[in-house]
Amino acid sequence: MKLTKERIVDAGMAVFAQAGYHGLSMRQVAERLDAHAGSLYYHVRNKDELLTLMADRVCHRAHAAGTAALDALPPGATWQQSLAAQATALRRTIREHPGGALLLADSPKALSTGGLSLMERLLETFHTAGLSPEDSAVAADTLLSHVTGFVLQESTQHRVPAVSAELHAELCARFPLIMTTLPRWSEDEKFERSIALLCTAFASRARS
Numbered sequence: 193m194k195l196t197k198e199r200i201v202d203a204g205m206a207v208f209a210q211a212g213y214h215g216l217s218m219r220q221v222a223e224r225l226d227a228h229a230g231s232l233y234y235h236v237r238n239k240d241e242l243l244t245l246m247a248d249r250v251c252h253r254a255h256a257a258g259t260a261a262l263d264a265l266p267p268g269a270t271w272q273q274s275l276a277a278q279a280t281a282l283r284r285t286i287r288e289h290p291g292g293a294l295l296l297a298d299s300p301k302a303l304s305t306g307g308l309s310l311m312e313r314l315l316e317t318f319h320t321a322g323l324s325p326e327d328s329a330v331a332a333d334t335l336l337s338h339v340t341g342f343v344l345q346e347s348t349q350h351r352v353p354a355v356s357a358e359l360h361a362e363l364c365a366r367f368p369l370i371m372t373t374l375p376r377w378s379e380d381e382k383f384e385r386s387i388a389l390l391c392t393a394f395a396s397r398a399r400s
Contacts, residue, residue, distance in 0.1 A: 209290035251306025322398035
């Protein structure tokens with residue numbers, strides 16, 4: 193098949209999912225495409241540009257998912273509902289792309305148009321909420337960082353090993369807040385509550 197920028201990005205995403213940032217190379221991408229590495233450079237200048245294109249793809253898909261989520265809100269939805277819809281769509285999209293959290297975290301530095309679109313819409317939401325331009329910028333960055341960090345943590349979680357009754361009692365004694373009082377929510381419930389807490393903090397900065 194003819195090499196195209198889209199096919200190269202497809203292959204880059206697949207290699208990135210398996211090997212991560214440091215394992216990604218133009219040679220590996222070329223091998224996945226059954227092509228010579230040199231032929232890739234007619235379409236993508238280097239690894240940095242490939243990473244930018246990959247991040248942009250994830251961001252654009254997240255933006256489209258956010259648009260669909262916003263369109264599904266009832267008339268008169270609050271800015272908190274709008275923010276939650278955007279955050280939920282972003283989390284879902286990142287989870288659909290292995291390594292997507294790392295790609296999205298780097299997207300603003302690469303001036304990804306997809307990443308900038310996500311930020312622009314968040315700023316509009318915070319302006320609607322009554323935050324100052326300065327607070328809106330910090331709030332949007334905080335929300336994006338929280339969502340990407342949340343997904344990154346989800347992707348690295350391991351099953352909690354079984355412990356003996358003796359060790360469990362010892363842990364409860366040493367760490368009572370963690371072991372005995374912290375609710376055992378699902379990841380979805382925890383995410384929803386985290387966004388609600390952030391919204392409460394953002395609302396406290398809104399101008400009356």
